[in-house]
Amino acid sequence: MAESAPKRLKTDSTSGSVLVGTHSGHFHADEALAVHMLRMLPTYRDSSLVRTRDPKILETCHTVVDVGGEYDAQRNRYDHHQRGFTTTFPGKNTKLSSAGLVYMHFGRDLIAQSIQQASSKANADADAAVDSSSDVELLYNKIYENFIEAVDAHDNGISRYDRDALQAAGIEQRFSSGGFTLGAMVGRLNPAWNDPKPADADEAQQAEDQLFLTASRRIGEEFERTLDFMTGAWLPARTIVQQAFDQRTKHDAEGRILVIEGQSVPWKEHLYTLEGEGNPSVLYVLYAEGTQPGAKWRIQCVPETQDSFTSRKPLPEAWRGFRDAELDGVSGVDGCVFVHAAGFIGGNKTFEGAMEMATKALAL
Template sequence: MGAQKIPRSCGIHDGTFHADEVTACALLIIFNLIDQDKIKRTRSPEILSTCEYVCDVGGVYDPDHKLFDHHQVEYQGPLSSAGMILLYLKNKNILSQEEYNQFNNNLVIGVDDHDNGVDPQLPGISTYSHIMANFTPIHHDASEKENEEAFFKALEFAKGHLQRMWDRYNYNRSCREIVAQAMQEKKVVLMFDKAIPWMDAFFALGGTSHPAKFVIMPSGKHWKLRGIPPTIEDKMDVRMALPKEWAGLLDEELKRKSGIAGAIFCHKGRFISVWETREDALKALEYTLKGC
């Protein structure tokens, strides 16, 4: 008989740590599959055999038995333990395909690539994996106690980052129906009565072929008129720019140029402008459309 498993436990290797197993543990905690106080940092086969999950150690990739190592010759795939755990969550229907893509495309692919040595090392770019590495003790001869303490500090950071990603994704999803309703009118502008994250939902709902060119919504105490990008991949461009003569103007100068009393600001890139009231933003839209 095999060793009796400790429910909700997870075994990972001791010594220095990396972003992949920290992230794997954070995902398992956030989705309520393990307890943080049951994480065992060891390479002892006897101790690992008692863990319900084993990540980044053990030499076996076998999701059916909750074993997630990628270092052995037999595994030639692109995943690290982070990607293996994320895929496990999808295959167990804990995450939908869309939810899996959200985590994978915004974080985990980069963690996998960094751990497997295939990510581009670009000067001046500090990735999530670099930040995780900076939690490790500075001295290479650090004691196991120092490594243990550092690991759990890194884990707290990873949990917070992943939880905020998850919460933001779910909030964005909750706004999708509002965006869908605005899109139904097929107008040149999407009107929102409150500030919401609209762009991802807009393109997920077929925004690439939608006729809207602008968004009007509150911006703090004011209102903004913002151009819509042609596609989700080209966020820095807009389908129609704001008037050239408004570029970079503030307050009185923008009031004079636009003839709109509630003018506040127009970005020099001509993709966004801010106005005192909703009516001012609508006037700015009318001015812009007349000049096209």
């Protein structure tokens, strides 16, 4: 039986708000996230939502996600279930879900909006924050890779690894992941098979819709945290590392010492990306322990890879495990604080001392 449009449509025709449609029944991470991403944008901020599979009701919607068997961005239709759908994000092989489709079309707007908000919080010129389309494009691809693609793959039944290859290699899972995925988190918010269900169809639908809204908010909060971090912390850190990378030959003609001035920032991922453009390898990174005057300085070895514990050039073996005056005597550098027993990090009371440690370590 077709659903009753007057009962299901939750919109005020005089309010001017748009109506977003998605399917009723068991909900998934992709449409939950798609709806939330849309509602982050000004056009959809006050939008109403209807969850239905009735084509006549869906026809009345301004935007439809994950239902309707149609992908047509001009008409705001974002389904991926139809036969022959093979659309992927640029440069990727994972077939898109409704989340990926919405992100592909609206992601740049979400990122530019977030950059402006981060800039406003920092009391900077908001317009200046988005004058570089390269920053938006960088985050557009990065956020898809780090967040959205996992949702697309989950909804389309795509595994992270080739199971046959793992089996052939004799690789077995050591323990359960415990369902700690975005898809599993949303899935657990669906009604259980034996949960009491209201006898009245409209009441039952309203109860299910409330659970969907909870799921949409939950996964949406995770997306917003990722977006806020990438625009408010990751991108500014990249700018600082870029500046340090561009000036690295000031401290060593071969560019082997990177100095991060001011506040220390996460640097590894950015450094490897910059080096991936064919630049010489950095061996040591110097940064202050804090922003207060007289803060001590650290010298940290660059690992061979981002997840490696092996340094490209560890600090000299003769220095390792010593501290303070003993280390001063062993290294011939004043103001030493420590060198870790594994040789991957050390410290000095001053920038000059840390730089001398780096320079001497390069020569040994």
